[in-house]
Amino acid sequence: MAILTQDEARTLLQKVLAFSKADECQAQISGREGGNIRYARNAVSTSGQLSSTQLVVTSSFGKKQGISTINEYDDASLAKVVRRSEDLARLAPENPEYMPFVGPQSYQPAATTFIPATANINSKLRADLTEQSLKIAKEAKVTAAGFLENTAGFSAMLNSHGLFAYNTATDVNFSVTLRTDDGTGSGYASRGYNDVSLLDVQKSTQVAAWKAAKSVEAKAIEPGKYTVILEPAAGIVLMENLYGALDARSADEGRSFLSLPGGKTRLGEKLVDEQVTIYSDPWHEKLPTRNYDGEGLPQIKRTWIEKGVVKNLFYSRYWAQKKGVQPIPYPDGFVMSGGNLSLEDMIKGTEKGILVTRLWYIRSVDPQTLLYTGLTRDGTFYIENGQIKFPIKNFRFNESPIIMLNNLEQLGYPERTISGESNSAALIPPMKIRDFTFTSLSDAV
Amino acid sequence: MDKSINLDHMNRKDFLSLAGLGMGGALLSQLPLMGAPVPPGKPFETVDTALKKQLADIALNAARSKGATYTDVRIGRYRNQFIITREDKVLNTVDTESYGIGIRVIANGCWGFAATDKLDHDGIAQAAELAVSIARENARLLTEPVQLAPQKGYGEVSWKTPIVKNAFEVPIKEKAELLLAANSEAMKTGASFVDSALFLVNEQKYFASSDGSYIDQDVHRIWPTFTVTKIEKTSGKFQTRDALSAPMGLGYEYLIPDEKKKIKTVTTLYRDRYDILEDARLAGAEVGQKQAAKSVEPGKYDLVLDPTNLFLTIHESTGHPTELDRVLGYEANFAGTSFLTLDKWKSGKFNYGSKLVNIVADKTQPGSLGAVGYDDEGVATKEWDIIKEGTLVNYQAIRDQAHIVGLSESQGCCYSQSWRDVQFQRMANISLRPGKTPLIPNDLIKNVEKGIYIIGNGSYSIDQQRYNFQFSGQLFYEIKNGKIVGMLKDVAYQANTQEFWNSCTAICDQSDYRLGGSFFDGKGQPMQVSAVSHGSSTTRFNGINVINTARKI
Numbered sequence: 001m002a003i004l005t006q007d008e009a010r011t012l013l014q015k016v017l018a019f020s021k022a023d024e025c026q027a028q029i030s031g032r033e034g035g036n037i038r039y040a041r042n043a044v045s046t047s048g049q050l051s052s053t054q055l056v057v058t059s060s061f062g063k064k065q066g067i068s069t070i071n072e073y074d075d076a077s078l079a080k081v082v083r084r085s086e087d088l089a090r091l092a093p094e095n096p097e098y099m100p101f102v103g104p105q106s107y108q109p110a111a112t113t114f115i116p117a118t119a120n121i122n123s124k125l126r127a128d129l130t131e132q133s134l135k136i137a138k139e140a141k142v143t144a145a146g147f148l149e150n151t152a153g154f155s156a157m158l159n160s161h162g163l164f165a166y167n168t169a170t171d172v173n174f175s176v177t178l179r180t181d182d183g184t185g186s187g188y189a190s191r192g193y194n195d196v197s198l199l200d201v202q203k204s205t206q207v208a209a210w211k212a213a214k215s216v217e218a219k220a221i222e223p224g225k226y227t228v229i230l231e232p233a234a235g236i237v238l239m240e241n242l243y244g245a246l247d248a249r250s251a252d253e254g255r256s257f258l259s260l261p262g263g264k265t266r267l268g269e270k271l272v273d274e275q276v277t278i279y280s281d282p283w284h285e286k287l288p289t290r291n292y293d294g295e296g297l298p299q300i301k302r303t304w305i306e307k308g309v310v311k312n313l314f315y316s317r318y319w320a321q322k323k324g325v326q327p328i329p330y331p332d333g334f335v336m337s338g339g340n341l342s343l344e345d346m347i348k349g350t351e352k353g354i355l356v357t358r359l360w361y362i363r364s365v366d367p368q369t370l371l372y373t374g375l376t377r378d379g380t381f382y383i384e385n386g387q388i389k390f391p392i393k394n395f396r397f398n399e400s401p402i403i404m405l406n407n408l409e410q411l412g413y414p415e416r417t418i419s420g421e422s423n424s425a426a427l428i429p430p431m432k433i434r435d436f437t438f439t440s441l442s443d444a445v
Numbered sequence: 446m447d448k449s450i451n452l453d454h455m456n457r458k459d460f461l462s463l464a465g466l467g468m469g470g471a472l473l474s475q476l477p478l479m480g481a482p483v484p485p486g487k488p489f490e491t492v493d494t495a496l497k498k499q500l501a502d503i504a505l506n507a508a509r510s511k512g513a514t515y516t517d518v519r520i521g522r523y524r525n526q527f528i529i530t531r532e533d534k535v536l537n538t539v540d541t542e543s544y545g546i547g548i549r550v551i552a553n554g555c556w557g558f559a560a561t562d563k564l565d566h567d568g569i570a571q572a573a574e575l576a577v578s579i580a581r582e583n584a585r586l587l588t589e590p591v592q593l594a595p596q597k598g599y600g601e602v603s604w605k606t607p608i609v610k611n612a613f614e615v616p617i618k619e620k621a622e623l624l625l626a627a628n629s630e631a632m633k634t635g636a637s638f639v640d641s642a643l644f645l646v647n648e649q650k651y652f653a654s655s656d657g658s659y660i661d662q663d664v665h666r667i668w669p670t671f672t673v674t675k676i677e678k679t680s681g682k683f684q685t686r687d688a689l690s691a692p693m694g695l696g697y698e699y700l701i702p703d704e705k706k707k708i709k710t711v712t713t714l715y716r717d718r719y720d721i722l723e724d725a726r727l728a729g730a731e732v733g734q735k736q737a738a739k740s741v742e743p744g745k746y747d748l749v750l751d752p753t754n755l756f757l758t759i760h761e762s763t764g765h766p767t768e769l770d771r772v773l774g775y776e777a778n779f780a781g782t783s784f785l786t787l788d789k790w791k792s793g794k795f796n797y798g799s800k801l802v803n804i805v806a807d808k809t810q811p812g813s814l815g816a817v818g819y820d821d822e823g824v825a826t827k828e829w830d831i832i833k834e835g836t837l838v839n840y841q842a843i844r845d846q847a848h849i850v851g852l853s854e855s856q857g858c859c860y861s862q863s864w865r866d867v868q869f870q871r872m873a874n875i876s877l878r879p880g881k882t883p884l885i886p887n888d889l890i891k892n893v894e895k896g897i898y899i900i901g902n903g904s905y906s907i908d909q910q911r912y913n914f915q916f917s918g919q920l921f922y923e924i925k926n927g928k929i930v931g932m933l934k935d936v937a938y939q940a941n942t943q944e945f946w947n948s949c950t951a952i953c954d955q956s957d958y959r960l961g962g963s964f965f966d967g968k969g970q971p972m973q974v975s976a977v978s979h980g981s982s983t984t985r986f987n988g989i990n991v992i993n994t995a996r997k998i
Contacts, residue, residue: 039586042588047580096534186777366994443941
């Protein structure tokens with residue numbers, strides 16, 4: 001029963017609420033079916049399949065709240081889980097920041113986030129796709145390590161104020177790293193979609209194979225400030241630390257890069273280059289997401305940064321009430337606008353610069369300036385006179401996405417990419433940036 | 446270790462709405478996110494071992510009847526409890542629990558795995574059958590069949606973390622009030638904000654295999670932590686100082702202070718027992734000193750690293766590159782490979798560090814996060830040398846890798862984060878042995894001419910082969926001519942692993958030896974977390990490159 005229909009979910013949740021004696025009660029159920037395959041050393045390694053569900057019941061008495069869960073669905077189990085959450089609520093300390101549950105909402109019709117073909121992926125298809133990738137690796141005489149994962153899931157919620165929401169979604173993610181057998185060259189590619197028919201495992205593997213072969217005999221160049229072209233898979237890991245930190249409360253409290261002296265914030269101010277526009281849109285054709293958030297608030301199309309100016313920050317329901325504004329939920333997907341140029345066009349238009357395939361091990365160095373460190377990985381090349389000239393050794397960088405987006409030269413055509421750090425998806429353009437700060441060399445390939 | 450966490454059922458946002466918002470970013474990014482919430486303060490509903498044996502036998506029989514040549518079954522109940530507070534508010538109390546079965550098989554020479562939370566006869570038998578069918582399907586993608594190091598069955602055995610006081614059984618109210626009291630201490634000494642949390646872990650793991658083992662284990666872990674923030678209103682600048690506690694394989698006794706287990710240098714440091722009130726009091730004052738501290742002059746310094754800082758450097762630069770799966774290339778697509786290639790180990794003379802450097806792998810050390818009786822493929826745990834007098838002598842291996850490094854048995858390094866995920870090679874506790882000559886931190890500092898004494902772990906990052914790293918900390922003290930002359934800020938050190946360990950010139954003795962660790966060592970695809978400790982004493986490294994991390998935006 002891992003995936004319930006809307007009617008099945010509503011019926012079950014109504015049954016749960018019927019057991020409630022609390023001031024407020026909310027029941028959420030979710031389930032997923034998923035499978036994955038890993039390969040390395042040009043052969044399959046581990047592979048598995050998972051099926052699971054979960055019912056979460058939250059009960060409140062005044063400002064006291066308790067949460068409990070179960071994954072059995074007979075009447076006695078449902079009664080038990082409700083009673084447990086009520087017992088816990090009675091024991092819990094009062095939370096002065098407690099917010100009552102959200103009442104009934106009207107949502108705009110949901111985008112198509114569930115694709116049957118993706119939900120139907122089985123172990124045979126996973127093995128077939130892996131076989132295609134391995135064939136390319138073997139022909140190119142390089143060694144492949146890769147990962148393919150598919151999931152199909154649903155979630156639904158119902159509360160004692162009558163709010164009901166339901167959605168289903170599918171996902172398939174693929175990534176591959178090809179290395180030359182002597183370990184001196186490495187190339188990477190990754191892709192993720194709701195719809196498996198868009199996934200071209202062979203094309204991604206070919207890109208990675210090309211980079212692996214071309215990155216052999218990398219030259220060491222001096223650390224310093226360079227013009228870089230960040231491919232979307234490299235850009236996303238810095239961008240997610242910018243748009244993920246657009247939080248009103250920490251800005252208002254003075255402990256964010258958005259804070260200004262005297263309790264002011266950068267909301268409404270120009271933060272980065274005017275080429276930068278970042279928005280979220282649950283109905284985006286390439287990145288469709290849920291039309292409500294985890295508390296049941298509607299998700300709508302919303303601009304966060306427009307032409308470099310901070311337009312919106314996330315407001316939790318508590319903070320919004322305190323500040324007298326509407327709550328703004330955190331969206332499930334971000335889109336960064338760009339131009340029409342392809343990555344190839346951008347390379348052609350670059351006199352001197354560095355092409356970065358991927359950035360790795362990204363960690364906050366200073367939250368005050370949003371300074372991050374990390375390294376280049378799996379395909380770093382020197383560009384001269386519009387051409388990729390030679391591979392270079394990997395660098396460590398210390399850079400802030402704020403500084404980086406003030407040194408923005410050009411944006412290319414945005415594409416859906418997956419963060420190698422958080423595994424989340426976004427639409428990010430290739431970015432050409434001047435004076436990107438590399439602070440040391442790494443021997444890693 | 447990695448910050449991103451496996452979310453499974455819930456997405457991050459849903460989880461945060463459960464766990465309570467308003468935590469500082471430093472705490473938020475580190476939440477252990479396994480399982481689903483259940484109420485705290487309830488007696489354990491443990492499943493008796495006779496029932497678990499029955500369930501396991503269903504899986505073992507079903508897999509064998511479908512043609513599996515090896516099967517292991519893990520039935521797990523994984524419990525977490527979080528209490529999350531800020532200043533004078535308890536934001537949330539969450540109990541999570543997750544119960545299910547994971548079945549791993551070899552069929553046609555290939556691994557297969559399936560997991561389900563449907564624990565009736567049919568659910569278990571179907572999962573076993575699915576695991577076998579996946580193995581058969583994937584066998585065409587093998588280059589050679591899986592070779593499993595032999596392992597004797599132990600029969601019916603059990604193991605428990607030797608805790609003094611079960612933290613789950615301490616009333617919620619008492620735990621919440623302790624955090625609030627700590628917050629209040631920090632506010633009194635000057636903090637603008639305090640976020641604090643207590644995380645408890647209990648893994649009730651039952652393992653059965655076709656080798657004839659039925660192993661019942663009950664594992665406990667605890668982690669109290671906080672972040673204090675101080676804001677200077679006029680300039681808008683802020684600084685933070687994190688707790689100097691460690692996640693431990695202990696019960697609630699970790700939170701009962703013991704004066705004899707405190708180490709006093711320029712601040713107070715804690716060995717096996719923690720005093721959260723004192724640490725919060727000091728943190729409130731020290732974050733103010735950090736605000737006023739001198740920004741570091743970049744250059745070469747002799748570093749004196751406290752175990753609260755050094756544990757993470759050991760984790761990243763010794764623990765990870767000696768994991769055999771990385772060395773062999775199994776992690777090439779995510780966590781990375783290793784510079785400690787097999788030829789370096791085979792030579793028997795690869796100079797990893799100075800003669801003082803002795804590093805040991807261990808899964809038995811009491812109080813450590815890694816301590817268990819058996820791993821998740823039924824191998825009893827042990828201790829072995831990794832680096833001996835500066836030379837690489839061994840790796841960390843599991844059953845299907847042992848033959849590659851000429852071992853006749855596994856080293857017991859195979860773990861999974863839950864019943865849902867397949868087990869694979871995970872890091873043992875990897876620790877630096879203390880110095881043999883008596884030496885305490887205050888005496889070590891006396892010999893340093895130009896140095897920085899670093900306490901606590903901050904930012905950390907290392908490349909995918911573990912050569913180039915950059916670490917920060919919580920507290921930085923400038924040392925001039927053997928004396929601490931004041932606090933510094935904006936400090937990070939960058940080094941190459943081999944050069945760094947070769948610059949090790951002094952290690953304090955056993956009396957200073959302490960454990961640091963993390964619940965969240967991340968590896969694998971899908972990514973799994975693993976809990977691991979690293980022991981060390983205060984250690985000196987000469988001539989390390991220090992950068993200044995201050996910027997303007």
